[in-house]
Amino acid sequence: MSFKINKYDKSRKAFERAEKVIPSGVYGHLGPAEGCFIPVEAFPIFAEKAEGTYFWDVDGNRFIDYMCAYGPNILGYGDKDVNAAAFEQSKIADCTTSPSFKMVELAELLVDTVKSADWAFFAKNGGDTTTLAIMTARAATRRKKIVFVSGFYHGVAPWTQKLGYPGVMEEEVANNLYIPWNDFEAFEKIVDENEGEIAAFIATPYMHGNFQDNELPADGYWQKVRKLCTQKGIVLIVDDVRCGWRLDLAGSDHYYGFEADLICFCKALANGWNLSALCGKDWLKSAVSGVTYTGSYWLSAVPFAAAIACINKMKKLNLPEVLRKKGLMLTDGLRIAAANNGFNLVVSGEPALFYLRTADKDNNLMLHQEWVAECVKRGVFFTNHHNHFMNAAMTDEDIKFTIEVAEEAYRVLRKNHPEL
Amino acid sequence: MVDQRTLAYINLYAVLGTLENLCELDPAAGALLTNKKPISIGFEIKGGPSATLTFKNGRCRMEQGVGDCDVKLPFSSCEKFNGLLDGTVTPVPSKGFAHIKFLLKEFTPLTDLLAKYMRPNPEDLKDEEFFRISTTLMFYTIAVAIAQIANNDKVGKFTANLIVDGDIEMSIANGPAATLRAKNGRIVALKRAPENPRAIMRFESIQLARDLFDGKINAVATIGTGKITMKGMISMLDNLNRLLDRVAFYLA
Numbered sequence: 001m002s003f004k005i006n007k008y009d010k011s012r013k014a015f016e017r018a019e020k021v022i023p024s025g026v027y028g029h030l031g032p033a034e035g036c037f038i039p040v041e042a043f044p045i046f047a048e049k050a051e052g053t054y055f056w057d058v059d060g061n062r063f064i065d066y067m068c069a070y071g072p073n074i075l076g077y078g079d080k081d082v083n084a085a086a087f088e089q090s091k092i093a094d095c096t097t098s099p100s101f102k103m104v105e106l107a108e109l110l111v112d113t114v115k116s117a118d119w120a121f122f123a124k125n126g127g128d129t130t131t132l133a134i135m136t137a138r139a140a141t142r143r144k145k146i147v148f149v150s151g152f153y154h155g156v157a158p159w160t161q162k163l164g165y166p167g168v169m170e171e172e173v174a175n176n177l178y179i180p181w182n183d184f185e186a187f188e189k190i191v192d193e194n195e196g197e198i199a200a201f202i203a204t205p206y207m208h209g210n211f212q213d214n215e216l217p218a219d220g221y222w223q224k225v226r227k228l229c230t231q232k233g234i235v236l237i238v239d240d241v242r243c244g245w246r247l248d249l250a251g252s253d254h255y256y257g258f259e260a261d262l263i264c265f266c267k268a269l270a271n272g273w274n275l276s277a278l279c280g281k282d283w284l285k286s287a288v289s290g291v292t293y294t295g296s297y298w299l300s301a302v303p304f305a306a307a308i309a310c311i312n313k314m315k316k317l318n319l320p321e322v323l324r325k326k327g328l329m330l331t332d333g334l335r336i337a338a339a340n341n342g343f344n345l346v347v348s349g350e351p352a353l354f355y356l357r358t359a360d361k362d363n364n365l366m367l368h369q370e371w372v373a374e375c376v377k378r379g380v381f382f383t384n385h386h387n388h389f390m391n392a393a394m395t396d397e398d399i400k401f402t403i404e405v406a407e408e409a410y411r412v413l414r415k416n417h418p419e420l
Numbered sequence: 421m422v423d424q425r426t427l428a429y430i431n432l433y434a435v436l437g438t439l440e441n442l443c444e445l446d447p448a449a450g451a452l453l454t455n456k457k458p459i460s461i462g463f464e465i466k467g468g469p470s471a472t473l474t475f476k477n478g479r480c481r482m483e484q485g486v487g488d489c490d491v492k493l494p495f496s497s498c499e500k501f502n503g504l505l506d507g508t509v510t511p512v513p514s515k516g517f518a519h520i521k522f523l524l525k526e527f528t529p530l531t532d533l534l535a536k537y538m539r540p541n542p543e544d545l546k547d548e549e550f551f552r553i554s555t556t557l558m559f560y561t562i563a564v565a566i567a568q569i570a571n572n573d574k575v576g577k578f579t580a581n582l583i584v585d586g587d588i589e590m591s592i593a594n595g596p597a598a599t600l601r602a603k604n605g606r607i608v609a610l611k612r613a614p615e616n617p618r619a620i621m622r623f624e625s626i627q628l629a630r631d632l633f634d635g636k637i638n639a640v641a642t643i644g645t646g647k648i649t650m651k652g653m654i655s656m657l658d659n660l661n662r663l664l665d666r667v668a669f670y671l672a
Contacts, residue, residue: 015644024641032644036654040646164579164662211655364586364618364652385654 003378003405006061011045014058018045029070029386036384042373050077052393055381063381064398068389071242071267074323075313076393082271082309089305100301106308110279113311115254116263117279121288123298126241126266127155129278130202132293133262134159136280137200137235140287145175145194147187147201147234151209154202154239181207182218187225191232200262201229202237205252206349211365211385213357214349222258229261235284241266241276246323246352246389249314251279273306320352323390326399327351330390333403341410342420343367355387358413367413367420374409422670426572428468428498430670431505434564435538436463436482439473441560441611442534443480445553450478452529459522462489462515468498475526491516491523555630556596560611562633563590563598565671566663567609570602576666581605583659586618590660592629593622600660607663619652621660635668 019025026045028034037043044057053076056062068074075082093100107120123129134146146159154160158172177194179186181203191198207215229236238260240252245268248255253263261284266276274297280288313319331347331354338345344359358368365385372382380402382388414420442449458476463469464486472489474481486492492515495501503509513520536544537554538561544550570580583602591597597613621639623629624647631637632648639661642648650657 019641019644024638025644033640037644038651038654039649040644045644162578162582164575164659164666166662166665170575211653362616362618365654366652369651 003408005377006044006057006059006379008041008044008057008059008061010058015045036369036386038369038384039373042377044376052076052078053391053395053398061379063376063379064394064402065381066388066390066402067381067383067386068391069272070386071389072270072272073389073391074245074268074319075271075310076391077272079271079310079313079393081313082273082306085309086273086302086306089302092301094302095297095300099299100304102301102304102308103299106277106304109308109311110277113249113315114263114265114279115250116259116261116281117251118282119280119285119288121278121280121293122304123276123278123293123295124274125155125276126239126264127157127160128295128298129241129264129266129276130154130160130237130239131157132278132288132291133202133235133237133239133264133280134200135291135293136262136278136284136288137237139291140235140284141199141233143197143199145177145198147177147179147190147198149181149203149207150178151181151207151212152203153209155241181209181215182221184221184224184228188228191228191234195232198232198234200235200237201225202239204239205243205247205256208242208349208353208355208387213346214353214355214387216350217256222253222256226258235261237262237264239264242387243350243353244268245311245314246320247350248320249311255320269310270303270307271310273303273310275303275307317392319392322392323352324350326394327354327390329396330354330399330402331356333399334406337403337407338410340407341414343371343410343413349387352390353387354390356382367417370416371406371409371413374412375405378405378408380405423573424498424502425468426569426576427670428465428501429568429572430565431502432463432465432469432471433482433568434561434671435505435534436473436531437471437564438538438557438561439480439530439534440482441557442530442537442553443478445556446533446537449530449533452533453478453480453526455522455526459491459519460489461523461527462486462492463495463501464492465495465501466497468495468501475522480530489515491519551630552595552626555592555626555633558633559592559596559629560598561671562664562667563600563611564609565667566600566660567607569663569666569670570607573666573670576663577605579659579662579666580607583607583656584618584653586653586656587614587616588656588660589614589617589620589622591620591622592626593624595623595626595629602656617652619654619656619660620649621657622649624648639664 015025032040046058047055048058049056055065110120111117158168161168238253240263243252244265253260262280328351335345346357349355358371360367369384372384375382460472460474462472470486491513493511494514537557540554569576585603588600599610599614601608
């Protein structure tokens with residue numbers, strides 16, 4: 001079978017207009033630079049519409065979307081149950097002077113659902129919650145230092161960036177300490193070297209950093225970290241913005257058998273309706289209450305209604321198990337497609353958020369970038385160096401189609417690289 | 421605040437080091453060098469770098485260290501050496517007084533010519549050949565400056581530590597190319613393309629490179645237009661761009 005090769009004339013024209021009035025045309029992770037569109041010509045720039053597991057670009061090309069808007073799409077774009085709840089709420093009230101009681105209902109649902117949650121604090125983006133988590137930890141402990149795992153991503157606030165990044169002052173990252181992932185001895189050492197000064201340890205449930213094979217926690221890692229944090233009065237923060245709801249509806253800390261002090265959610269929380277939440281243990285409720293932190297749209301009711309519907313539907317579907325099975329079916333097929341053409345596709349991370357790398361002897365990722373480009377040109381939207389996301393709307397037929405495209409893309413690579 | 425030691429490394433290896441390329445690119449530069457015998461000038465900077473420029477047959481070559489040079493120019497500090505480049509310090513040789521004439525009549529005009537290309541007036545840049553040479557020299561200067569910043573500047577060292585080992589190609593299509601070789605958090609710059617790059621950043625044209633170097637455009641913003649090609653280990657290029665930003669801090 002030979003697949004249609006996409007053209008992006010309208011996307012390119014739209015981008016030319018965009019770059020005149022918008023910095024970088026499309027900035028951030030959805031844009032060609034941070035999104036690693038390699039080469040740019042292989043990727044669509046603007047979407048026209050989305051439904052279920054697909055989006056269509058402005059040129060009318062359809063894509064099976066394995067990025068799911070970088071996570072928010074968990075039930076399918078435009079899920080009828082979630083949207084019905086949101087539209088119904090929009091008829092009643094959304095952004096009002098006194099918040100809707102939906103806020104309380106959602107907080108109660110989160111406390112009932114998320115194992116480590118005794119309370120919930122709402123905002124809009126994942127970065128809002130990681131920043132609040134850090135401020136809460138500092139307020140509670142009256143300490144200033146934060147331990148990070150190298151290769152981390154916790155948003156774009158200055159404290160989450162690194163020395164040398166444009167616009168970031170040295171003082172803003174002066175209290176950041178770095179250790180390798182899965183290295184408990186390094187954590188012990190840094191805690192010892194900074195006795196009484198560390199406010200928090202922040203990490204994702206497993207290492208799903210970009211540009212590297214993703215790595216699951218070693219046996220007993222989180223349990224040892226939890227124990228040491230408790231002993232030393234260090235707040236344990238889990239950034240579950242990316243993994244949250246795809247591994248375990250009770251929280252990814254629960255999935256890996258420990259309890260965080262603070263856990264950050266966003267992305268899939270409301271299936272694309274803009275909302276984030278910091279949940280935490282009771283002993284930090286007083287501290288978080290004292291932090292000055294708010295935003296114009298943080299208590300809007302429509303996303304609360306959407307989140308309630310989303311969580312209830314995810315529970316009904318036992319969604320993490322569904323996504324795991326779909327992820328395994330897909331990645332097994334992709335591996336075989338690669339092997340059929342003499343390539344080695346390395347799959348890492350959790351199946352619901354799989355990470356891909358076509359191995360090459362030079363370890364420079366160029367072969368993988370070529371393969372991803374060939375897939376995208378044929379209507380399967382993968383990205384080069386970021387984990388992917390499964391969603392509930394993806395069918396077995398979609399997965400079969402994807403594997404066929406992947407196989408054809410590998411055949412193109414084989415033809416283009418007779419030397420390999 | 422500019423770190424004077426890092427600036428001295430940049431001024432010596434990246435700026436004066438570009439004399440090598442000037443002699444290759446502009447016949448007028450070679451013509452200035454009339455000496456029959458090879459002459460070497462050693463720059464010895466206390467608390468900073470040292471290097472020797474050797475002039476032979478209208479060509480120039482830079483090597484690290486002062487070794488057995490004909491003329492030695494010692495500087496008591498990095499600040500004093502940096503003063504040489506901004507014209508506030510006049511060097512006094514500690515060795516090679518017999519070659520004062522070369523210093524005054526050949527070396528100084530050569531560095532004046534370099535300055536003409538490195539700090540060009542807008543009128544000169546309208547000449548296509550001048551533009552090409554000026555931008556090529558700027559390219560090599562920036563490539564070497566990136567390495568100096570990565571190895572000496574506090575912020576640069578932090579960034580360099582985030583770069584995985586391997587060769588980065590920085591190049592202009594149909595123009596100059598450089599290798600930035602990263603190993604164990606340090607970077608070495610070579611003025612040629614790598615044979616086996618782990619990451620590539622290629623500018624579509626010399627005009628685009630010029631605009632980027634002049635700060636008129638931003639590399640990240642330009643990727644979307646396809647005028648800058650990036651491929652391979654993108655995290656290396658991400659950090660390379662941060663070092664590139666830092667070059668402007670020192671050479672603006």
